Amino acid sequence: MNHPQDLPPARSAQAQAKHQREMHKLEKRLCRLVGEAIVHYNMIEEGDKVMVCLSGGKDSYGLLDILLKLQARAPIRFELVAVNLDQKQPGFPAHVLPNYLTELGVPFHIETQDTYSIVKDKIPEGKTMCSLCSRLRRGILYRVADELGATKIALGHHRDDILQTLLLNMFFGGKLKAMPPKLMSDDGRHVVIRPLALVSEDDLSTWAEHREFPIIPCTLCGSQDNLQRQQVGEMLREWERRHPGRLDNMLHALQHTVPSHLMDSKQFDFVGLKATGVADPEGDKVFDVEPLSDPSVTVIRPQDFL
Ligand code: SF4
Secondary structure, three states, X not given: OOOXXXXXXXXXXXXXXXXXXXXXXXXXXXXXXXXXXXXXXXXXXOOOEEEEEOOXXXXXXXXXXXXXXXXXXXXXXXXXXXXXXXXXXXXOOOOHHHHHHHHHXXXXXXXXXXXXXXXXXXXXXXXXXXXXXXXXXXXXXXXXXXXXXXXXXXXXXXXXXXXXXXXXXXXXXXXXXXXXXEEEOOOOOOEEEOOOOOOOHHHHHHXXXXXXXXXXXXXXXXXXXXXXXXXXXHHHHHHXXXXXXXXXXXXXXXXOOOHHHOOOOOOOOOOOOOOOOOOOOOOOOOOOOOOOOOOOOOOOOHHHHO
């Protein structure tokens, strides 16, 4: 395989120009999608102080990076403060984020709490540590948000995380439930937002590579990766490879639910449903199977969401 440096100078310059154009397009797309999510769900308002949770992974770096770009050009004023929780996992390179954030000139706070030892102590060897670990982390982040006077807490979950959660809840939890783009925290005191809700994981990976974020590996805790999540993730990637646009269609579906065509009596009053004697202007489709468009042809663009 040819590396750009092996190509003849003219080609190399051409390839470089093409790469630059692609990265410029990607930057515009990321800013547009994050901006759309923020506006659509009213995630950030005038005067907000947004605490951006940084783990050292590609997604949270991308989140901070794009929010900084939007902050510079937004018609409203809001503050950003980056927060990392150092959980004292063995080998955690504690200098990486402070160095990166200092160089960037972003206000930040590193909270050091040894949740790793607590989790190791409480969970028997071989059992999954993630649920206790995330519960502890959540509590700490809410406290830090209070201390910093943050009005919003931003997390780096993206479109693919949301769709994985939807399928995991359907397959294993028996619920039609994904990850909300905006929610009130369990203690009722904070608003948590996911500005990357419309962004694909692929785009975030490419952006992280382009921006050369100093990624901190996420395997330091030694916890087994969630196998079911991995399998569902692989299934989604395979669908997207074979039918480009399918994941955006699924995300679109999450924004256009039809409770009368599901089976939840809490969402639609099936019990009280009676004939009204008034014809449905859409015509009698009651016994028809809905025609489905070919997902490999119909690509719903994120701008259609608005
Ligand atoms: S992977 Fe490790 S750090 Fe992440 S939630 Fe699970 S136990 Fe905690």
